[in-house]
Amino acid sequence: MPHFRIVPPALVFGALLSLAGCSENAEQKPANAPAVKPEVSVMTLHPTSVAITALLPGRTAASLIAEVRPQVGGIVRKRNFQEGGSVREGDVLYEIDPATYQAAYDSAVAAVAKANGAVPSAQARVDRYRGLSRNDAVSQQDLDEALGTLAQANADVASAKAALETARINLDYTKIRAPIGGRVGASTVTVGALVTADQTTSLTTIRQIDPINVDVTQSSANLLKLRRAIEDGRLKTTGANVSVTLKLEDGSDYNRTGRIEFLDAAVEETTGSVTVRAEFPNPEQLLLPGVYVRAVIQEGIRQNSYLVPQRAVSRNTKGEATAKFVLPDGKVDERVLNVDRSIGNSWLVADGIEDGARVVVEGNQRVRAGQEVTTSDVIVNDATGELEQAAKETGGAAKPVDVSAAEPAASGQAPAPLASKN
CATH class of the missing domain: 2.40.30.170 (Efflux pump adaptor protein, beta barrel domain)
Structure with a gap:
């Protein structure tokens, strides 16, 4: 059989009064407590002229390239350059044994001398026959033959000179020279190698x-x-x-x-x-x-563009770039930005922003559009992306801003407001 304990009426009445007092305090506390405005860091934007650059990948290439090949055949007798070094235009790179080409040159010189020796006698014969032909002492046929002999002698001289020039060129080609100046690569032949005029393999590359x-x-x-x-x-x-x-x-x-x-x-x-x-x-x-x-x-x-720090820009569910701004009345306004490209640690925005607009760069995750906030002015170092406290009107260097308090807590609790540095 259950037993019931009888509580005195005075204790019951006291408990009811205590509960009523707690309920009254719980209802009156939010009404009397002042509303706390979240604090955010803002940066004032002004139009500026931005240099537009393009970062493109590429590779370096030599301005001139010359593959060195022999123009006459023979045995390489000497190499006159250091592989990987620098050469000037006209420097002798290789020397081919010139013995046969020197002999050909000497023979061509002798041929020119022989051809020149036949010209004076032929010229004298023509001059003599012309004087005799005026007195009909020689026939016209003899004069024509003398003129033909002179022409043949002059032609022999011209042919011998051309052969001499060819021999001189071939002899000069035994010294393989640099066609351009620059850095010379590795040599594909060594001293004693046989090279030919029509070979496809280059001796080296400049x-x-x-x-x-x-x-x-x-x-x-x-x-x-x-x-x-x-x-x-x-x-x-x-x-x-x-x-x-x-x-x-x-x-x-x-x-x-x-x-x-x-x-x-x-x-x-x-x-x-x-x-x-x-x-x-x-x-x-x-x-x-x-x-x-x-x-x-x-x-x-x-011209007339705005640089919005990248840390102030986020994406909505549609993938659009958005940023929060603080209006003159202290309320938050969220806008969709037409982002063109990144410039350093900022986004380039051509329109949708007015001069003097204040963009939220820290604390934008804990505020919403239409909410009234308090602000602290900062600037963003575009080179590093770090926050710095804005210099006062009286001057002074910008000081780093401690943004650790503005980061959301790892436990999921609401982040503490950013401490004012003023």
Whole structure:
């Protein structure tokens, strides 16, 4: 049989009064407590002129290439260059045994002398027959034969001189000279090797690398977009002399500026790209042919544009770029941005932003459109993407901003508001 404990009425009445007091305090506390506004970091945007550049992959190539081949045959007697070194135009690279060609040259010299020896007697005979023919002392036939002999003697002289010139050229070809100046590659033959005038294998290759060419590829679609932007006036070109800079394989910048040489007249059918060639000075010969580089080409200048930090931009469910702005009344406004391209650590936006607009760069994940917030002014270092506190009007260097408090907590709790640095 269950037992029931009788509670005194005074205790029951006291418990009811206690519960009523707690309920009253719970209802009155939110009404009396002031509303806490979340704090966000904002950056004030102003229009600026932005240099539009294109980062294109490419490879270096020698401005001139010469494959050295023999023009006469013979035995290589000497090599006069250091493989991998530099040579000047006209330097003797190889020497072929000239004995046979020297003999041919000497024979041609003798032939010229022999031919010249027959000319005076033939000329004297013609002169004598002309004087006698006036008195009919010799027949016209004898005079014609004398003239023919003189013409033959002169022709023999001309033929002998041509043979002499050929022999001289062949003798000179025994010294194989550099057709251009530049860096010479490895030799494919050694001293004592037999070479021929018609061989397909080159003896060595010379590459001129100062200046050096850089061949990059640009898609035809980007070229079409660029031309339309120029025609519409949205992009102002820098003129005919477009400057180009290089980023090397290790990420460093090449310390010299190049210029565009030409744009290929045809589009590659398989890739849909166009070859653009730039020329760079290379006096230190730091750039060698075949090196992979990235060329930064200045396409033009976009005026009255805005640079929105990338950390302030997110994507909505439609994939559109959005950013939150703080209106003059302190409320948040979310906008869809028409992003053109990335410039450093910012996005280039041509329209949809007014001068003096304040974009939320930190704390935008914990606020929503229409919510009233408090702000602290910061700037974003475009080179690093880090936040820095905006300098006051009285001047002073920008100071780094501690943004660790603005990061969402790992436990899922609401992040603490960003501490003011003012």
